Amino acid sequence: MLEQLKQDLIEYAKSIGVDKIRFTTASPFIEMKNRLKRQQELNYQSGFEEEDIEKRTEPKQLLPEGESIIAIALAYPSKMKNPPTGKRGERRGIFARASWGLDYHVAVRERLDLIENWLRERVSNLSVKSMVDTGELVDRAVAERAGIGWSGKNCSIITPEFGSYVYLGEMITNIPFPPDEPIENECGDCRLCLDACPTGALVDAGRLNAKRCIAFLTQTKDFLPDEFRGKIGNRIYGCDTCQTVCPKNKGKANWIHDEFMPDPELAKPLLTPLLKLSNKEFKKKFGTMAGSWRGKKPIQRNAILALAHFKEQSAVPDLIELLKEDERPVIRGTSAWALGVIGGEKAKEALLEALHYEKDEDVIIEIKKGLELLGKA
Known part of the structure; x- marks a missing residue:
């Protein structure tokens, strides 16, 4: 009966635009707990994360009656159709690919809500807790154990179908779904992402010093430390270097969901007009993008650094x-x-x-x- 419910849910998930769905238990993530403790000891955390390691690694702390976790992934584009080209006098910045199109928090949450409603129609006394990125659980740990993909040396989940260009979400539930198996790590001896990281933030395979990561640095609001100013380039939000060099991402355009297809003028905006945007203008223009969540100040600071870069x-x-x-x-x-x-x-x-x-x-x-x-x- 549970196996049939699982298969029906897999079919339903596909019908609402979920590109991959897998299942795992709600047991603790012991290995991730140890890694997070080590991250704290090394002071490698960004400060954006949930501070309570127990909550990040023990699903039953979040939903005591939890029996399993549903993990989902939505693929997003790695390439832009008709990208504009910057030139002298008209320099452009770039938002990371994860911020192209509609804010993924909204899109993934919508799918999780639909899945919850679908389950409620079929299961009495349903209990769930859903999360997208800003939740307590470590999305990557859930996705890895459920078999969405393997955890790459660049700290991204890499899927055979879509590369690492996927948004992740999960739902803890009191339904004891049969769990899926993790998939084999295919990184092998490759270390392109570690060697290509502009700031050396990838200190080792699967270990990130978030405080040195450009994706984090572009979201800070204070002065950028001198050593990083020349490394930002024209990035105004996020960094894709460790993904673009990954061989597993080669040929993965992922032009699947219209809502994630970028408006080239937003994904690669002219830099100078950014400098004088009011809060209202910024929200109107960029408010539907994930990269707008910190407001206009970091974007404007980064635009200034990009103009200096050029x-x-x-x-x-x-x-x-x-x-x-x-x-x-x-x-x-x-x-x-x-x-x-x-x-x-x-x-x-x-x-x-x-x-x-x-x-x-x-x-x-x-x-x-x-x-x-x-x-x-």
Whole structure:
């Protein structure tokens, strides 16, 4: 009876756009618990995670009557149709692929809600707890044990069908579904992702120092540490390097769901117009994307760093205006640093002038950094 319910649910899940569904028990994730404790000891956590390791690894703490976990995956595109090309005077940034199209939290949650409703029509006294990314459980651990994919050296779940370009979600339930088996890890001796990581955040196979990961750094709101500013490139949200170099992702375009297909002008936006967006304009333009969750400030700071990366002279007037008028110290200071990188007489004059009126100590430090960079040019 449970096997039949499982097979019926698999068919239903496919009908609502779930690309992969597997099942595992609600028993503790012992190996993941040990890994998380080690992460804490090494101070490798980003700070965005649930702090309670017990909640992250013991499903029954979240649903005491839990018997099994339903794991689902939705594939997202790795390639963009007709991507716009940036050029001098019209430089562009890039959002990571996981932020193209509709916010995946919404899309995956919708599927989990539909699955819950489907189960409620068939099972009395149903108990469930669903999670997408921001929940307590470690999505990757659930997906790995359920056999959605294997856990790659780049800390992503890699599926045979869609590569690592999948969104994950899970539902703890009191239904004791027969569990599926994990699948074999196919990374072998490959270490392309470890070697390609721009900041060395992948310190070992399957071990990430999140504080060095560009995907994390682009979401912070403070000044970016100096050592990372030259490594961001034109990324304004997230980083895909460890996925794009993965051989298992070769040829996986995943043009499956219309809701995840990117608007090229949003996924690769012009940088300079980003600098002056109001909160209202930002929400209207980017609010449906996962990359908007931290608000406009990190995106604007990263856009400034990207303009510095390109040494985009046409952006100098806009950066000078930010240095003079923006009320946020991080934006003023980052603009000062960028002016130093881009260089030129106007940039130098603006930085020297700013030294006379700027009151914020952190911004003054950035102005001096900018002048020092100009001196070395």
